[in-house]
Amino acid sequence: MSTEPFIECHDLIKLYQDEVSGLQVPALRGVDLRIEKGELIAIIGPSGAGKTTLINIIGGLDKPSAGYVRVGDIIVNKLKGKALTRYRREYVGFLYQLPEKNLIWNLSAIKNVMLPMKIAGKLSLGEQKKRAEYLLEKVGLLERKNHKPYQLSGGEAQRVGIAVALANDPYILLADEPTGELDSATTFQIIDFFKQLNEDLGKTIIVVTHDHRFANMTKRAMRIQDGRVTSFHRAVDPNLPSVDREEIVYVDDHGNLRIPEDVRVKVGIKHHVKVEAADGYAKIIPVD
Ligand SMILES: Nc1ncnc2c1ncn2[C@@H]1O[C@H](COP(=O)(O)OP(=O)(O)OP(=O)(O)O)[C@@H](O)[C@H]1O
Ligand SMILES: [Mg+2]
Numbered sequence: 001m002s003t004e005p006f007i008e009c010h011d012l013i014k015l016y017q018d019e020v021s022g023l024q025v026p027a028l029r030g031v032d033l034r035i036e037k038g039e040l041i042a043i044i045g046p047s048g049a050g051k052t053t054l055i056n057i058i059g060g061l062d063k064p065s066a067g068y069v070r071v072g073d074i075i076v077n078k079l080k081g082k083a084l085t086r087y088r089r090e091y092v093g094f095l096y097q098l099p100e101k102n103l104i105w106n107l108s109a110i111k112n113v114m115l116p117m118k119i120a121g122k123l124s125l126g127e128q129k130k131r132a133e134y135l136l137e138k139v140g141l142l143e144r145k146n147h148k149p150y151q152l153s154g155g156e157a158q159r160v161g162i163a164v165a166l167a168n169d170p171y172i173l174l175a176d177e178p179t180g181e182l183d184s185a186t187t188f189q190i191i192d193f194f195k196q197l198n199e200d201l202g203k204t205i206i207v208v209t210h211d212h213r214f215a216n217m218t219k220r221a222m223r224i225q226d227g228r229v230t231s232f233h234r235a236v237d238p239n240l241p242s243v244d245r246e247e248i249v250y251v252d253d254h255g256n257l258r259i260p261e262d263v264r265v266k267v268g269i270k271h272h273v274k275v276e277a278a279d280g281y282a283k284i285i286p287v288d
Pocket of ligand 2: 051
């Protein structure tokens with residue numbers, strides 16, 4: 001028996017109007033995605049694949065041209081006005097690549113973390129402070145709470161950004177290239193930290209990343225190409241997520257699939273193949 005996943009994207013299509021040519025540019029061409037509660041999932045794919053568009057739609061920052069996103073029993077793309085504001089504030093936390101986008105530069109770390117709580121207006125000032133300190137402790141920066149973002153390193157600023165994203169205790173954390181600007185050691189720290197948050201606080205985390213080290217540490221990594229989910233990577237043994245990975249390629253209703261580039265290169269597939277049925281599997285043989 002399969003139960004409903006926490007997040008479900010169904011046949012998401014997004015067309016943007018190109019201002020220069022006036023033509024419609026497809027950013028998403030029918031994305032189906034199911035994410036369980038408490039899952040940490042990576043989204044990988046080349047530049048322009050539609051990754052940011054997808055997480056913005058899940059986060060209620062953008063609307064699809066067709067299809068829907070359901071989170072719990074909320075149809076996100078149908079939300080308007082106050083309900084939409086509430087969803088963005090209480091259901092999702094965002095973390096972007098550049099600390100400047102996550103933090104207000106002339107506010108201390110603790111004031112940055114308190115700000116979303118202040119806007120939500122649910123906690124007293126004392127409670128806001130207490131929660132901000134708890135979150136800064138979680139990200140290992142309590143002793144730097146009075147520092148302003150420019151007095152912190154890139155990795156520290158990003159950790160404050162995580163505390164800001166978690167301020168209103170959202171169900172979902174959406175991170176768009178959170179380690180793009182960081183060096184290798186700091187990237188590893190942030191990766192570990194996401195895993196810990198995921199395990200300790202049970203947050204559902206979706207991370208867009210170009211970083212394969214990151215993608216290899218999640219149980220699943222979805223690959224998006226040209227606005228479609230083309231395959232996913234998963235651990236061969238789910239108990240050992242970082243060791244052995246396999247790539248599972250989607251086949252659509254017409255039988256189309258996308259042969260991964262590394263495989264095409266390795267066996268010399270260019271424009272034509274023979275597909276032969278064998279006993280329990282199919283052979284794909286290059287004929288160029
Ligand atoms: N506001 C917009 N107006 C027009 N086209 C857009 C807009 N936003 C995105 N696009 C186009 O939609 C496609 C997907 O963009 P998106 O930003 O989602 O890609 P991405 O996978 O996040 O890429 P990157 O890794 O470079 O951040 C691209 O072709 C992009 O040019
Ligand atoms: Mg992007």
